[in-house]
Amino acid sequence: MNTLELKIEGMTCGKCVKHVKQALGAVPGVDHVEVDLANGRARVDGDLQVRGELLIAALAKEDYTATIATDVVSEQPIQSGAFHSRQTTKGGGCCCG
Structure with missing residues (x-):
């Protein structure tokens, strides 16, 4: 089992x-x-042979930007996604409200 920590x-x-x-x-x-x-931050445990790319892509689909904070698999920073744009689409408040 591997552990990744993401900054979101x-x-x-x-x-x-x-x-x-x-x-x-x-x-x-x-x-x-x-x-x-x-x-x-998020801490993810599991069989993470994907080296973080799929985790970051999954968050990007939800409009969150994520980077690897600690990566025991590859130890390389990875970035993807856009800023969480839902904040502005709901009148500047929370993305969920």
């Missing part, structure tokens, strides 16, 4: 945490996800 931009509330957990949990090989809203 754009999480603003509990519903964002739920969306992030669901997106990461749906990636093949993921066994466990912990999300820290206050620090904008």
Whole structure:
């Protein structure tokens, strides 16, 4: 089992945490996800042979930007995705409200 820690931009509330957990949990090989809203991080445990690319792509589909904070698989920074644009589409408030 491997562990990756992701830095995630754009999480603003509990519903964002739920969306992030669901997106990461749906990636093949993921066994466990912990999300820290206050620090904008997620810890992912599992058979992560994809080296983070699928995790970051799953978050990008939800409009979150993610980078690898720690990567015991490849130790290379990876970036993808756009800023969490839903914040502005709902009148500047939370993306979920």
